[in-house]
Amino acid sequence: MQETKGIQNRIVKSLTFRNPGITWQQELIGLLLSFITLELVILSLEGAKWLERQPSLSLVLILATAAGYLLVKWNGKRYLKVGSAIILGMVIILWQMYTALPSSTLPWTQKLMNALGSMGTLSGKTDTGTVPFTILLLSVSWILGCVSPWLILKKQQAWTVVIAGAVVLLINLSNLPRRYDGFLFFYLIAASLLVGYTRIITYLSQAETGMTVFRRNGINYFSISVLCLTIAAAIVTWLLPDIKPVKIVNIERGNTPVLESVDNVLIRLLSAVPRKQPLISAEEQSEFTLSSPYEQNSDDLQFIISSEGPYYWRSWAYDTYTSDGWRNNSHAAYPDVVIPENDGVIKSDARTPITFSVQTSVKTDVLLTTGQFRSVSIPSRLLVYTSADFQQSSSTSGNTFAVTSPYTLDTEDRYTVACSVIAATPSELTQAGDNYPSWVTDRYLQVPDSLPDVVRSATDNITENATTPHEKAMAINRFLSTYKYNLKTSSPPEETDAVEYFLFVKKSGACGDFASAMTVMLRIAGVPARFCTGYRPGEFDEDTGTYRVLASNRHAWAEIYFPGYGWVEYEATPGNRIVRGIIGVEAVTFNGSTEIWDPYQHMQYFSISSGVSIPRRESPSGGTSFITLLWPILFLVTMVVMSVTIYVHYINKGRTRRTTSKEQTNFVYDVYGGLCNLAAQAGLGPVPSQTPAEYVGLLSNEFPHQREYLKTILYAYLRYRYGKTREYDDSVKWDLIKARRIVYDAIRDRVAGKR
Structure with missing residues (x-):
């Protein structure tokens, strides 16, 4: 009895929770949203003009995204995929680094070797130029682009992509003037759309396998809510002052060799990179020239x-x-x-x-x-x-x-x-x-x-x-x-x-x-x-x-x-x-x-004088009058009210349908699962290679008088399992109940006869 029940559970699980995957159109949209999100990060790096001769980070991101997509589709061994990504990344990084080197009459091989030779002094006191920083930017661009297709298409982990991009973006913006903060506004919108779209595709995939119920109207409600909340969150981010980290503890670098070594590496890495944000440095005060x-x-x-x-x-x-x-x-x-x-x-x-x-x-x-x-x-x-x-x-x-x-x-x-x-x-x-x-x-x-x-x-x-x-x-x-x-x-x-x-x-x-x-x-x-x-x-x-x-x-x-x-x-x-x-x-x-x-x-x-109005430049913290904030506040309130209304309407309208659909879901699977269980006791249990139609056809040959009733059970299961409609009226339910009684009785007689 336990053996037949285990067979039933395995069969039902294999039929019910099989992931049919996503279509190529859905993959393309997800990949495009991921690229747009990361491209905003790359554009902020390129727009800062950290390097006088700057490589094309956007081109590296495009090539990395394409390479990542091809590696995802390739059925090779994992170590081959990782090795291919590393080798291809090194080639592209060296190529772009070469384009960023100053003009020289040396052969390209010698020119490249001289640039790479400076990397050996990274931890010393010698100025290494911008080569290490160039390699850092290219490596970040390649890693973001190459890993994102795997995270989006294979793991459906949009949050990992968003968090990685946000870390790079915030580090970059923290060293730039406030006029660059618009990148954060658009990044938040793109990232929210990417996360929302990934969740929708996941729900659709689960709905197709019967793991959850997600109606088409629910998709519309969810999409509108994500869009409204995205805009609202972006406006809040735009208006709020800068969030600054609090220094928890002060560590003396001189007494900590590891931190001192890290500081030396960072100094060498960034020594030739021009500063973009105003800084009054003690190091620059050591001499005063007239x-x-x-x-x-x-x-x-x-x-x-x-x-x-x-x-x-x-x-x-x-x-x-x-x-x-x-x-x-x-x-x-x-x-x-x-x-x-x-x-x-x-x-x-x-x-x-x-x-x-x-x-x-x-x-x-x-x-x-x-x-x-x-x-x-x-x-x-x-x-x-x-x-x-x-x-x-x-x-x-x-x-x-x-x-x-x-x-x-x-x-x-x-x-x-x-x-x-x-x-x-x-x-x-x-x-x-x-x-x-x-x-x-x-x-x-x-x-x-x-x-x-x-x-x-x-x-x-x-x-x-x-x-x-x-x-x-x-x-x-x-x-x-x-x-x-x-x-x-x-x-x-x-x-x-x-x-x-x-x-x-x-x-x-x-x-x-x-x-x-x-x-x-x-x-x-x-x-x-x-x-x-x-x-x-x-x-x-x-x-x-x-x-x-x-x-x-x-x-x-x-x-x-x-x-x-x-x-x-x-x-x-x-x-x-x-x-x-x-x-x-x-x-x-x-x-x-x-x-x-x-x-x-x-x-x-x-x-x-308090009675005189003079123009003042806005401080880095940013102060905004109430009149300036009025329209964003009204828009924000409107978006929040719309989002809440949509969710309340969706919950109230869909509660009854979800309850009915869930009951019908359980009933259909109970009927089909019971059929598999009884047939297994009679020695007619399904095998993993059989489709539901093939299995019911086999049972029809064994029970020819119950052929039509077996078809009723099969059609009800297939309609729910693969069809667009998840509901049926009472007449269909009664037909299914009748078919269950007649088919179950015939199989029980076969089991009793064997005993």
């Missing part, structure tokens, strides 16, 4: 700062003048340093402690400071000149020239800085004297031996009547005020001192020229000074109480060291929007008089 202006005319927002007053925001300080610019001497980096307010060097009432908060609008690993740094709220590295003993000397704050982050901050990241700003009056600075510590005189009085004597002579004449460091600074300041501020000036010729060229040839320049001249002349006069870069206070927004620091606010100035007071910022650049003199203490007006600089009195230099 051959081009430091200022920018762009109104791109770079920082939003919450502070109790306007200050100059310093990003870097330099100690060594090199005739054509500035650089930093030997130094060390110390992590997460907190410097006490009273370090034993600065007078207790000489400086005022302040805190300010910074929200980044560009990617950067440089932290803004002002005055003398104390601490910062995020992991940091304090860059300190190594001539001072960091552990025992109290000169750490004065010898700090920059504060950086161990990782690159993303847009909208925030941090808070504690520091101290000068609180002394001009008379107090005049009486500060010149008893400098040795670590100050050893480093901040440096001028190159090649400095022309004419600069030294001019400095001596300008400071002839000045007796104190502050008086010398103001004398040099007054002298520089006679020069013109001009961004469009010529660069100094080679082997010409930049300060000499500025003072005696062009006699006009940018902020870097003025600050360099003041710093060098102060050093000649025996006053320790350093060259600093950063930003002016920015534009004060009265609505938010913050300072909007733009790229056009980039600036350079000089800082002078006063015993007991520390570093004090001096402005030497003339201009209607820049006050001259001691920043934060004294302003030199354009008629020559001096006055104490009350930051709030001079706020109009930097403020934005």
Whole structure:
């Protein structure tokens, strides 16, 4: 009995759950949707123009998709398919890499071998050019295109294709400006259609095998719902701000050899790839050249700062003048340093402690400071000149020239800085004297031996009547005020001192020229000074109480060291929007008089009136008014309501039909399965090679009087199993019940006779 029941179950299972597959038209549509989805990813890579000579990634994707489809249709061994895909991929990658190489008179074989030879230095310190990155892009394109047909046609796993494409797309977009974000909008639409279509085909295939019931009306409802939800999700994605990863833990690469090796490989891999998104990098700050202006005319927002007053925001300080610019001497980096307010060097009432908060609008690993740094709220590295003993000397704050982050901050990241700003009056600075510590005189009085004597002579004449460091600074300041501020000036010729060229040839320049001249002349006069870069206070927004620091606010100035007071910022650049003199203490007006600089009195230099409407560039986070959002919100609500209505209507309308159809499904299979079970007991069980028609024909020969009733059972089964209609009326059901009774009785008699 158990044996015959097992035969019945196997027969019914083989008949019921056989997957008839999908048609070539359905395969073509699925393959096309998969290609369109991945092509959007490839277009984002090509549109970014990462490479000057770029291979055709789209062509690679087309060839890979075609190869993947042919391999799916090939009935060869799996290892042969994988091997063929790898070999063919290597050939196409080498071909496209060759087309991206610079023109050369070398034979193509030698040219290709030279390019591949650079791969051996990927983990070293040698620049490998763009060859490794080119191979990476080509490999990603080939793998995506070659694997997708197998996932779509064989496994019906559209989600795997979509997720793989999304990872590549998001990595690419995270390094591009926001104008490229439209690729994500269209990718989401294409990906949703691909997933929805794959599910529909799967349901149709299951319905054909009797594994599920999926009516044609259900297909329409499902398709419309997928389309509506796709559009709604795409609009939500378009409107929502960027989603940024949260840093869970900070790992020191230097203490982790594996991570350090990975970093080296990535640096070599991406070393020659141009950056597409604004980045303020500490690596680029190590030198300052005077051959081009430091200022920018762009109104791109770079920082939003919450502070109790306007200050100059310093990003870097330099100690060594090199005739054509500035650089930093030997130094060390110390992590997460907190410097006490009273370090034993600065007078207790000489400086005022302040805190300010910074929200980044560009990617950067440089932290803004002002005055003398104390601490910062995020992991940091304090860059300190190594001539001072960091552990025992109290000169750490004065010898700090920059504060950086161990990782690159993303847009909208925030941090808070504690520091101290000068609180002394001009008379107090005049009486500060010149008893400098040795670590100050050893480093901040440096001028190159090649400095022309004419600069030294001019400095001596300008400071002839000045007796104190502050008086010398103001004398040099007054002298520089006679020069013109001009961004469009010529660069100094080679082997010409930049300060000499500025003072005696062009006699006009940018902020870097003025600050360099003041710093060098102060050093000649025996006053320790350093060259600093950063930003002016920015534009004060009265609505938010913050300072909007733009790229056009980039600036350079000089800082002078006063015993007991520390570093004090001096402005030497003339201009209607820049006050001259001691920043934060004294302003030199354009008629020559001096006055104490009350930051709030001079706020109009930097403020934005609340009653004036000015155009602003949208920050990377993107802010959108309610009016702009109104029509997308209405459209989104409409799509959601339509989708919910369609689903509710489909569920209510189809519940009864699904219930009836399910009952009829079970009844038909019960009748046919019972027939197989009884016939097996009589020694007439079906074999796997027989079709239902062949099997019923065999039974008709054994039971000729029941031939018509056997046909009734067969036709009912075939109509449900292969026909478009899944329902029948009561008359058909009664005929089937009658046929079951007569046929079953005849078979039972045969079984009883055998016993």
